[in-house]
Amino acid sequence: MSFFSRAIRRPRCVRRSLRPIHSFQHCYSILAPDLPSIFVPPHISTFVSPYPPTAMLEALRGLATPALLAAATVYFLAWRFGESRRLAHIYSLGFSDPVLSYWSAFLMQIDSKRYIQKQWERVPPGTKWVKLPGFIRWYVLPFGTEEFQALTRASDDIVSSTEAVNEYLHARHTLRNDIIGDGIQVPLINTELTRSLGELVPEVNEEALAALDEMFPLEGNEWKSFLVSPALLQIFAKVANRVLVGLPLCRDASYIKTNVDFAVNVIVMSFVLCATPPPLRDLVDRLVSPIPKKFERIRGYLQPIIDARRAEKEKLGAEYEPHPDMLSWMIDLAEQHGRDDRDIILRMMSTNFGVIHTASMNFQHAFYSLLSMPQYMEELRAEVVQCIDEHGWSKTAVDNMKLMDGFIKESQRLNIIGIIIGNRIATKDCTLAGVFIPKGTMLTANVVEAHNSRDFWGPTVDEFDPYRYIRMEKETGKKLGIVTTSANSLSFGLGRHSCPGRFFAAQELKLLMAHLLLDYEMKFDTKEQSRPKDVWFGMSCMPNPNTRVLLRKRVKA
Numbered sequence: 001m002s003f004f005s006r007a008i009r010r011p012r013c014v015r016r017s018l019r020p021i022h023s024f025q026h027c028y029s030i031l032a033p034d035l036p037s038i039f040v041p042p043h044i045s046t047f048v049s050p051y052p053p054t055a056m057l058e059a060l061r062g063l064a065t066p067a068l069l070a071a072a073t074v075y076f077l078a079w080r081f082g083e084s085r086r087l088a089h090i091y092s093l094g095f096s097d098p099v100l101s102y103w104s105a106f107l108m109q110i111d112s113k114r115y116i117q118k119q120w121e122r123v124p125p126g127t128k129w130v131k132l133p134g135f136i137r138w139y140v141l142p143f144g145t146e147e148f149q150a151l152t153r154a155s156d157d158i159v160s161s162t163e164a165v166n167e168y169l170h171a172r173h174t175l176r177n178d179i180i181g182d183g184i185q186v187p188l189i190n191t192e193l194t195r196s197l198g199e200l201v202p203e204v205n206e207e208a209l210a211a212l213d214e215m216f217p218l219e220g221n222e223w224k225s226f227l228v229s230p231a232l233l234q235i236f237a238k239v240a241n242r243v244l245v246g247l248p249l250c251r252d253a254s255y256i257k258t259n260v261d262f263a264v265n266v267i268v269m270s271f272v273l274c275a276t277p278p279p280l281r282d283l284v285d286r287l288v289s290p291i292p293k294k295f296e297r298i299r300g301y302l303q304p305i306i307d308a309r310r311a312e313k314e315k316l317g318a319e320y321e322p323h324p325d326m327l328s329w330m331i332d333l334a335e336q337h338g339r340d341d342r343d344i345i346l347r348m349m350s351t352n353f354g355v356i357h358t359a360s361m362n363f364q365h366a367f368y369s370l371l372s373m374p375q376y377m378e379e380l381r382a383e384v385v386q387c388i389d390e391h392g393w394s395k396t397a398v399d400n401m402k403l404m405d406g407f408i409k410e411s412q413r414l415n416i417i418g419i420i421i422g423n424r425i426a427t428k429d430c431t432l433a434g435v436f437i438p439k440g441t442m443l444t445a446n447v448v449e450a451h452n453s454r455d456f457w458g459p460t461v462d463e464f465d466p467y468r469y470i471r472m473e474k475e476t477g478k479k480l481g482i483v484t485t486s487a488n489s490l491s492f493g494l495g496r497h498s499c500p501g502r503f504f505a506a507q508e509l510k511l512l513m514a515h516l517l518l519d520y521e522m523k524f525d526t527k528e529q530s531r532p533k534d535v536w537f538g539m540s541c542m543p544n545p546n547t548r549v550l551l552r553k554r555v556k557a
């Protein structure tokens with residue numbers, strides 16, 4: 001009684017603030033009744049809780065039923081309307097249960113490469129498709145060759161790469177795929193750009209030299225330290241824009257920066273929109289997206305050029321010589337399809353998004369592989385010198401750099417930029433390699449397995465061997481270069497939507513590497529001169545953005 005009265009006499013606010021401590025005391029005494037109350041200071045332990053233990057247990061018991069009911073409802077809804085039930089017939093890499101699969105998704109996010117490797121090893125032989133848990137959805141992957149081929153051969157009206165991009169990049173908002181989602185500009189890369197690669201070598205080469213000089217300025221014979229990632233982004237943006245818009249715009253620092261930033265904006269906005277409930281996405285996009293401003297800036301650069309080229313064409317008539325760049329091809333394309341100038345500018349921005357970061361990341365990986373295996377430098381240099389001596393800076397010379405090709409391809413094999421590649425969404429219920437795939441399923445391929453399969457690559461699968469492809473070409477008689485895509489070479493995706501820009505990309509990667517080898521001495525600017533660890537986030541990986549290298553001008557013999 002005296003305890004009660006003491007407690008009652010305390011002001012209400014004090015009693016309230018003590019509630020958590022009292023609750024803890026009660027739980028503690030229930031869980032460990034024999035232990036002394038070591039966690040509770042003596043002046044507090046003399047108080048009496050306003051909630052006697054039995055009352056609290058009653059309260060908890062009262063809450064238990066609604067909590068259980070709520071959990072059962074969530075579980076039922078997840079099972080009834082979620083993807084898990086529709087994909088129940090497909091083997092799971094982890095828990096298949098609609099709720100427990102989130103635990104698998106969590107484990108997968110922590111170390112996705114190891115997760116998929118370990119789970120893949122456990123798949124029973126004869127399995128056709130498997131599914132990988134994500135936080136947002138399941139990813140369905142072909143397990144065998146027949147299923148992989150079914151995926152690569154499936155037509156666009158069954159599996160859509162555009163719908164997949166619309167989902168994971170929120171491309172309707174970020175890349176304005178609501179306007180340019182028909183992708184009519186993509187064939188220009190396969191046709192006009194790839195056909196012009198030979199003619200473009202002198203220009204690409206000139207731009208590569210100018211961009212390297214600008215981003216890695218050196219004087220005398222001193223070593224100088226550079227942060228690689230931002231420098232390479234600029235270099236690749238400039239080189240690519242030499243063939244996208246030509247001179248002088250490709251050297252305009254502000255235009256280049258706007259395009260590089262735009263790509264980052266697209267990624268950031270795709271995360272923001274992913275976290276936004278679908279009905280609010282339009283609004284959030286309108287309120288926070290920096291992309292419309294980027295569009296206005298790019299329009300400021302491109303519109304005068306578009307106008308000038310049209311005026312020139314009108315003035316010169318039959319004597320007009322079109323500029324050999326993507327902008328000219330896009331202007332013609334827009335004319336054929338009756339599209340306005342906004343359409344052209346959006347397509348140019350979308351192309352820029354696809355060319356800068358991918359090439360820069362692939363090059364960083366190859367560059368860091370070279371710095372960590374300097375034993376290959378002399379052989380690669382010798383090859384470059386021989387090819388240039390024989391053919392000058394030409395397409396033939398670049399094509400003949402076989403060791404360089406193998407080196408970059410081997411770097412792509414072992415340094416992946418994500419564990420899955422080639423996302424497609426099933427646009428209707430369908431059957432692929434004999435298995436039912438429901439509408440809306442995200443299909444994709446396992447890069448980790450493709451690039452590290454001991455069965456395919458043999459016992460040296462874990463070794464970095466740039467001669468691997470030269471040997472394989474001799475043995476099989478099949479061409480096997482950076483640009484070759486197959487079930488075991490997925491860096492450029494798969495099937496009919498594999499990267500059409502890979503021929504240009506291979507050319508620029510090789511040209512830049514050739515110039516670095518000929519004109520620079522190089523090493524890591526790190527303590528042990530070792531390669532900094534790649535950075536993984538979820539299913540994606542990028543070369544360490546803090547990597548610094550030491551460069552100095554190379555004295556040529």
Ligand code: HEM
Nearest residue numbers: 354355358359362422491492493494497498499500501505
């Ligand atoms: C090393 C550099 C590059 C890498 C690693 C790369 C990689 C990829 C990948 C993985 C895809 C998806 C393929 C699929 O879904 O199956 C893709 C698509 C695409 N890439 Fe690249 N790419 C690179 C450079 C380029 C360049 C330079 C261009 C343009 C000149 C380009 C234009 C495209 C286009 C337009 C698509 C979409 C194709 C379609 O939907 O049909 N890429 N790229």
